[in-house]
Amino acid sequence: MRVRRVAVVVATVAIVPLVASVLSGCDTKVGTAGVVSGDRISEATVSSYVTPKAQSVQLNNGQTIAARSFVLQTLINTRVAEQVLAAHGLTPTEQQIAQAQQTALGQASEDQLVQALATRGFAPSFEPVYLRAVALSQLLATVPGITDQQGLQDALSKANVTVDVNPRYGKWDSTQLALNSDLASNLPPYLKATSGSPSPTATPTG
Numbered sequence: 001m002r003v004r005r006v007a008v009v010v011a012t013v014a015i016v017p018l019v020a021s022v023l024s025g026c027d028t029k030v031g032t033a034g035v036v037s038g039d040r041i042s043e044a045t046v047s048s049y050v051t052p053k054a055q056s057v058q059l060n061n062g063q064t065i066a067a068r069s070f071v072l073q074t075l076i077n078t079r080v081a082e083q084v085l086a087a088h089g090l091t092p093t094e095q096q097i098a099q100a101q102q103t104a105l106g107q108a109s110e111d112q113l114v115q116a117l118a119t120r121g122f123a124p125s126f127e128p129v130y131l132r133a134v135a136l137s138q139l140l141a142t143v144p145g146i147t148d149q150q151g152l153q154d155a156l157s158k159a160n161v162t163v164d165v166n167p168r169y170g171k172w173d174s175t176q177l178a179l180n181s182d183l184a185s186n187l188p189p190y191l192k193a194t195s196g197s198p199s200p201t202a203t204p205t206g
Contacts, residue, residue, distance in 0.1 A: 033072050034172075035164040036079040043166070046071045049129065054121030065179060067121060069169045073179045074126075074133045076172075080161050081136035087159035088143045092136070100135035 034041045046068050054067035065073065085091055092100075105113065114127045122130075145151040165172040170179040 033068075033166050033169055034076055035162075036076055037083060037160070037162050039079055041072065041075050041079075045075070046169075049123050049126035051121045051123055057120065066170070069179045071122075071126065072165070072169050074130050076163060076165075078129070078133040078136055080156075080159075080163070081133070081140055083161050084140060084143065084155050084159045085136070088155065090139075090142055092139050096139065097132065097135050100138045101131050104131065104134045104138065 031043050032040055033043045033046045049071045050067050056064040056066050057070045058064050082091075110127060110131070113131065114124050117127055117130065118124065140146060140152075140155075143155050146155050163172055165179070172179055
């Protein structure tokens with residue numbers, strides 16, 4: 001069903017590992033939610049994408065993440081994907097991004113995705129931001145060598161990506177690949193789990 005497909009798209013989170021740190025108390029700038037390789041993400045930007053009715057988002061491993069943290073994670077993932085692709089000379093065109101977005105949507109429409117996000121308390125303006133992040137995550141699969149976790153780590157090292165996160169949004173763990181989420185359960189579908197790790201889950205359950 002189309003509505004179910006939209007629900008799957010919403011719940012599937014684009015995850016990429018990072019060289020990460022946490023904004024210390026003395027270094028934290030007022031109003032900063034996070035910084036990706038010097039590119040600041042303001043708390044005002046994060047706030048603009050949530051409403052007073054915003055709900056936590058359930059990830060495909062069954063864990064939940066606060067709405068504002070989910071927005072920040074999405075914004076971080078977008079910037080990281082752009083930097084990794086650019087570092088490998090694979091900056092996608094808007095047409096390529098649009099094609100990846102349509103693949104993510106399947107038979108659903110963007111209007112349905114807007115509604116699905118709205119039911120969770122996200123502003124309509126968040127829909128294109130989220131959908132772009134999902135598309136860019138899919139396009140990371142075009143980077144040569146990214147077929148497992150080590151390949152992705154090597155790609156990130158080449159791109160020299162750094163991430164600082166305001167502690168109020170949670171802790172960014174480069175091993176777990178996201179803000180307060182589980183490693184293997186949230187890997188992108190094109191990655192293979194490393195030896196000793198459970199197989200990644202491409203779509204959420206339930």
